[in-house]
Structures are given as structure tokens and as C-alpha cells.
Amino acid sequence: xxxxxxxxxxxxxxxxxxxxxxxxxxxxxxxxxxxxxxxxxxxxxxxxxxxxxxxxxxxxxxxxxxxxxxxxxxxxxxxxxxxxxxxxxxxxxxxxxxxxxxxxxxxxxxxxxxxxxxxxxxxxxxxxxxxxxxxxxxxxxxxxxxxxxxxxxxxxxxxxxxxxxxxxxxxxxxxxxxxxxxxxxxxxxxxxxxxxxxxxxxxxxxxxxxxxxxxxxxxxxxxxxxxxxxxxxxxxxxxxxxxxxxxxxxxxxxxxx
Amino acid sequence: xxxxxxxxxxxxxxxxxxxxxxxxxxxxxxxxxxxxxxxxxxxxxxxxxxxxxxxxxxxxxxxxxxxxxxxxxxxxxxxxxxxxxxxxxxxxxxxxxxxxxxxxxxxxxxxxxxxxxxxxxxxxxxxxxxxxxxxxxxxxxxxxxxxxxxxxxxxxxxxxxxxxxxxxxxxxxxxxxxxxxxxxxxxxxxxxxxxxxxxxxxxxxxxxxxxxxxxxxxxxxxxxxxxxxxxxxxxxxxxxxxxxxxxxxxxxxxxxxxxxxxxxxxxxxxxxxxxxxxxxxxxxxxxxxxxxxxxxxxxxxxxxxxxxxxxxxxxxxxxxxxxxxxxxxxxxxxxxxxxxxxxxxxxxxxxxxxxxxxxxxx
Numbered sequence: 082x083x084x085x086x087x088x089x090x091x092x093x094x095x096x097x098x099x100x101x102x103x104x105x106x107x108x109x110x111x112x113x114x115x116x117x118x119x120x121x122x123x124x125x126x127x128x129x130x131x132x133x134x135x136x137x138x139x140x141x142x143x144x145x146x147x148x149x150x151x152x153x154x155x156x157x158x159x160x161x162x163x164x165x166x167x168x169x170x171x172x173x174x175x176x177x178x179x180x181x182x183x184x185x186x187x188x189x190x191x192x193x194x195x196x197x198x199x200x201x202x203x204x205x206x207x208x209x210x211x212x213x214x215x216x217x218x219x220x221x222x223x224x225x226x227x228x229x230x231x232x233x234x235x236x237x238x239x240x241x242x243x244x245x246x247x248x249x250x251x252x253x254x255x256x257x258x259x260x261x262x263x264x265x266x267x268x269x270x271x272x273x274x275x276x277x278x279x280x281x282x283x284x285x286x287x288x289x290x291x292x293x294x295x296x297x298x299x300x301x302x303x304x305x306x307x308x309x310x311x312x313x314x315x316x317x318x319x320x321x322x323x324x325x326x327x328x329x330x331x332x333x334x335x336x337x338x
Numbered sequence: 339x340x341x342x343x344x345x346x347x348x349x350x351x352x353x354x355x356x357x358x359x360x361x362x363x364x365x366x367x368x369x370x371x372x373x374x375x376x377x378x379x380x381x382x383x384x385x386x387x388x389x390x391x392x393x394x395x396x397x398x399x400x401x402x403x404x405x406x407x408x409x410x411x412x413x414x415x416x417x418x419x420x421x422x423x424x425x426x427x428x429x430x431x432x433x434x435x436x437x438x439x440x441x442x443x444x445x446x447x448x449x450x451x452x453x454x455x456x457x458x459x460x461x462x463x464x465x466x467x468x469x470x471x472x473x474x475x476x477x478x479x480x481x482x483x484x485x486x487x488x489x490x491x492x493x494x495x496x497x498x499x500x501x502x503x504x505x506x507x508x509x510x511x512x513x514x515x516x517x518x519x520x521x522x523x524x525x526x527x528x529x530x531x532x533x534x535x536x537x538x539x540x541x542x543x544x545x546x547x548x549x550x551x552x553x554x555x556x557x558x559x560x561x562x563x564x565x566x567x568x569x570x571x572x573x574x575x576x577x578x579x580x581x582x583x584x585x586x587x588x589x590x591x592x593x594x595x596x597x598x599x600x601x602x603x604x605x606x607x608x609x610x611x612x613x614x615x616x617x618x619x620x621x622x623x624x625x626x627x628x629x630x631x632x633x634x635x636x637x638x639x640x641x642x643x644x645x646x647x648x649x650x651x652x653x654x655x656x657x658x659x660x661x662x663x664x665x666x667x668x669x670x671x672x673x674x675x676x677x678x679x680x681x682x683x684x685x686x687x688x689x690x691x692x693x694x695x696x697x698x699x700x
Contacts, residue, residue, distance in 0.1 A: 136569075136570055138566055138569060138570065167574070167575055168574065171569075171572050171573070171574050171575075172572070174569060174570060174571070175571070175572030176572075177570070178570070178571075179567075179570035181563060181567060181570075183563050185561075185563040185564060185566065185567035186567075187564065187567070187568075187582055187586075188586065189585045189586055189660075189662050198571070198573070199568075199571035199573055202573055202574075202581075203571070203572045203573060203574075231662070244567075247571070248571075251572065257570075
């Protein structure tokens with residue numbers, strides 16, 4: 082991670098509103114390749130919307146997101162941003178993995194079918210090869226041997242670890258986590274955070290929306306604090322978490338710590 | 339039910355015996371070991387049972403005499419029904435048997451089956467398209483789909499049938515060409531819209547409108563997160579619909595479709611008004627000549643019952659196919675009868691409160 086390297090993700094002037102409600106109010110953010118960025122902030126501050134703009138699950142009203150040098154969801158031509166057809170957006174999404182708060186595993190497919198579906202359909206990998214790779218990933222998240230279980234037969238922590246393995250199966254350049262432990266019982270949070278921590282160790286680029294302050298301090302390279310759709314605090318986790326200058330951030334952090 | 343009765347009888351004989359002779363329990367070795375129940379409140383009534391007696395007491399389920407009485411009433415009514423079916427010679431069962439495999443009846447049956455099949459295949463194909471159009475982001479498709487469904491559902495099926503049958507009086511000739519421009523080909527409407535084609539078109543459009551709503555409802559029952567997860571994985575739209583949304587929508591679509599399918603099987607009998615020789619009309623043709631109205635209506639009814647039964651069994655297997663990964667316990671085929679006709683056999687596992695008690699045949 083040299084200072085001269087172009088960031089993997091560049092977000093500039095991002096704005097988004099739902100009706101009269103302004104959710105993102107001009108967000109600028111860089112995420113360096115191989116780094117972990119944690120998005121903090123009270124609910125309704127725009128963290129999830131920002132994350133969802135990165136793989137175009139939300140369409141911004143203004144500004145742009147650039148991943149690996151490509152503008153997400155648009156093509157720049159003659160001073161205009163033309164919306165990309167669905168097929169192109171799909172291609173862009175394949176290099177960005179996402180893990181949801183509610184896991185969103187496919188309940189009618191077994192664990193291994195969940196992992197194999199996209200690599201076979203999108204990457205054109207042969208099924209046996211995808212199954213082998215899926216088994217390997219399950220071992221990596223500590224779920225070797227559970228490939229034939231259906232999602233509802235697993236605990237929440239196990240489901241979330243399968244969801245992480247499913248995202249990894251696409252070999253993404255970037256992983257997005259949308260409050261990955263918020264739907265879990267407290268005793269299951271640790272096993273999911275351990276998997277994310279391991280991933281950080283392998284140099285995976287990640288953007289994580291979370292309320293786990295301890296995890297943020299330990300794993301993140303950058304902590305970003307959002308309030309009312311703006312970044313009000315950004316920097317090394319130790320600075321942002323321990324010496325916040327912004328009042329809102331101070332109040333929030335003293336409440337959750 | 340016999341096990342219930344025996345349990346009740348033994349419970350009745352045991353509890354009074356224990357009450358009459360409390361000393362027998364206290365004298366037992368187990369009671370001697372733990373000592374006399376000294377912690378029992380002293381102001382308790384003298385006949386209050388001891389803890390040992392309560393622990394030894396057998397549980398007696400609440401009696402439901404109403405169930406026995408209503409079962410008895412039902413059995414008497416069923417016996418009366420069978421009795422009248424057998425003894426009332428005006429049902430003319432020999433005639434029913436004689437006409438059951440009559441050539442024209444079987445011919446009508448064949449037409450009913452393939453008309454139903456063709457109408458459902460066409461209707462569901464159109465209906466899937468209409469549902470997709472309604473759920474798309476395209477305002478033109480949305481409006482068209484809504485308008486079509488609104489119109490078709492508003493007009494009685496009989497009127498639609500007569501409209502297509504009488505299309506010739508409205509448009510004597512149908513032509514194919516450029517609007518307000520030259521014609522390439524034209525045909526007499528009366529030749530094109532025979533009774534059978536009018537029936538096919540009218541019924542197909544009807545199924546399309548109703549199945550569109552069933553399919554739309556099923557798709558809406560799939561959580562939005564499923565589509566988002568599939569999109570985030572980079573799956574294409576067609577693949578998401580076929581592999582992720584539709585299989586999860588099916589549990590909601592199948593039972594309602596079973597209703598529509600069976601309803602349509604019987605609704606095809608409406609074509610008798612435009613002289614299409616389906617199962618019912620074939621029976622009517624025969625009784626118009628020999629006046630054996632009841633036996634011939636029975637012949638048609640029995641065939642409809644047979645077809646409906648086969649369809650219900652098919653529906654059961656389709657529902658089981660799409661129950662994968664859901665929390666519903668997979669039903670054995672025998673269980674189908676136990677659950678839905680419990681008078682003919684006790685359930686292997688007692689139904690838990692909150693568990694779905696309705697099945698495919700209900």
C-alpha cells in the first residue's frame with residue numbers, strides 16, 4: 082500500500098435522497114487496495130446507503146463511485162454519464178462481494194449450492210471445480226462438512242459465515258459488510274468477527290459497516306464516522322475512536338463504548 | 339381412539355383408589371426414604387393429595403364429548419346418504435354403469451381434458467408474462483398488464499365466451515396488414531372462430547388474468563433481500579428469476595394454482611352453451627334423447643370427481659417438491675389422508691398447536 086498507488090475505491094460528491102429525506106450529502110472517500118475501512122455512525126446516518134451505492138444496489142442522485150478504475154453503473158461519454166445496461170452492471174457487481182445483516186442465504190438451496198450458484202453461472206467455472214473450491218472455502222470459515230445442510234438448519238453465526246464464503250467464492254476484489262453481526266445473538270458475534278479478522282490478514286480489501294467498536298479499533302486501517310449523510314470524522318481508528326473532535330461523534334462513541 | 343378410552347378407564351379406576359388409601363403410598367419404600375411430607379402446609383384440607391400422590395397420578399386428557407356426538411351424527415348422516423344412493427332406484431345406477439364408458443362420453447371427456455390442458459398452458463404462459471410486466475419498472479408494460487387483468491376479471495366468463503363466439507357479427511372479416519394501410523390476407527371471422535377456438539381463446543385469457551395475480555402474489559412473497567443478494571453476486575436477471583425467485587414463490591403459487599386448475603377443469607363445461615361437445619355437453623346430448631337426466635349427470639359428475647382427485651394428488655407432489663429447505667415437515671403420502679380425513683385413522687404424531695393442519699386436499 083504505497084501512497085502513490087491509486088485507491089481501489091474512489092467516492093466523490095455522492096448524494097442520495099429518498100423523497101425529501103437527504104440520506105447522503107456529498108460523501109468523498111478513498112479506500113486503498115488491501116485496507117479495511119470501517120463505517121461508523123448512528124442509525125439513519127447513511128452508512129448502509131453509502132455501502133449499497135458501491136455495488137449499485139442504490140442509484141446515487143449525484144456524484145460517482147469508482148471501483149478499480151471503472152465508474153459504477155455509468156459510462157462517461159462526451160460530458161455525460163450514461164446509465165449502463167443491466168448486463169454491464171451485473172459484470173461490475175461480480176467483482177464486489179457483499180455480506181448482509183440478514184445473511185440472505187438462498188433458503189431453498191443447500192450450503193454448497195449457495196456457494197456454487199454464482200461461480201458456475203457468472204464465472205463459467207465447471208461445477209465439480211466450483212464444488213471443490215466451495216468445500217475449501219467452507220473449511221476456511223470453519224464449516225467443513227456442512228455443505229449439504231440447508232441454511233435454516235444452521236445457527237445465525239454459521240449462516241453468516243456461509244454468506245461470507247458465498248461472497249468469497251466469486252473471488253471479489255472488494256468485500257462489503259452491511260452490519261454483519263447486528264442480527265446475531267451476542268455469543269455468536271465472535272465467530273463471525275474472527276472470520277472477518279482472518280480475511281483482513283490475507284489482504285482482502287473491505288468496507289465494513291458495524292457497531293462493534295472493539296473490532297473496528299483492532300482490525301480497521303481507517304475509521305470513518307458518518308452523521309446525517311456527511312463524513313464528520315475520518316482517520317486512524319485510534320484517533321477517531323479515542324479523540325473524536327466532532328460533537329456528534331463524541332456523543333455516539335461515549336454511548337456505545 | 340381405543341387407546342384414549344382405555345387410558346381414561348384406567349385413570350378413573352386408579353385415582354379414587356389412591357385417594358381412598360393414602361397410607362399405601364406413604365408406606366412404600368421410596369416414600370420411607372424421603373420421609374413423611376413434613377413441609378406440607380398444616381392448614382390444607384384433610385383430603386388434599388400428597389406430593390407423592392400427585393407425582394404418581396396419571397394425566398387424564400380433557401374429555402371432548404361433543405366430538406363423539408358430532409362424529410355419531412356424521413356417521414348417521416353418511417349412512418343415510420349411502421342408503422338412499424343404494425335404495426333409491428331413480429338414481430338408475432345400472433344406467434350410470436352402462437353410459438360410463440359410452441363412446442360419446444369418452445370423446446367428450448377427451449375434449450374436456452385437452453381443452454383444460456391447452457387453456458392452462460396458454461393461460462399460465464401469458465399470466466407469467468403479465469405478472470412480470472406488472473412488476474417491471476416499465477410504466478407502459480405495467481399499465482397494459484393492469485388494464486388487461488382489470489378488464490378480464492370484470493367481465494363474466496360466459497359473456498367473454500359468447501363475445502368471441504359472436505365475433506363474426508361484430509367484425510365479419512378479419513384481415514392482416516398495416517394499420518390504416520394495405521391488407522395482406524383476410525379471412526371470414528365465422529370460419530376462424532369456431533366454437534372450440536372461441537372457447538380456447540376466452541378461457542385462456544381468463545386463466546391468464548387470474549394466474550397473473552397468483553404469480554404476482556407469489557413473487558411479492560419472496561423477501562427483497564433474496565434478489566439483492568443474487569444481484570450482489572452478479573447473477574443476471576433471468577437467472578435470478580428462474581433460480582432464486584420462482585422456486586421460493588412456488589409454495590405460494592401452487593395451492594392457489596391448484597384451485598384455479600380444478601376450477602377451470604369444471605368451468606370448461608360452460609362451453610356446452612356454444613355447442614362444443616365436452617364431457618357435460620355429451621351427457622346432455624344423450625339425455626335430451628332418452629330423458630335419463632339424473633344417471634347421465636351422475637356419469638359426468640363421477641368423471642369430474644375422478645379428474646379432480648388425480649389433480650389433487652398431483653398438487654400434493656408438486657407442493658412437496660417445492661418444500662425443500664422450508665421448516666414444514668415433509669409429509670408422507672399416507673399422512674395426507676391422516677391429516678385431512680382424521681376420522682379414518684389417527685395421526686401418527688399428534689398435531690402440535692400452531693402447526694399447519696390444512697393440507698393439499700383441504
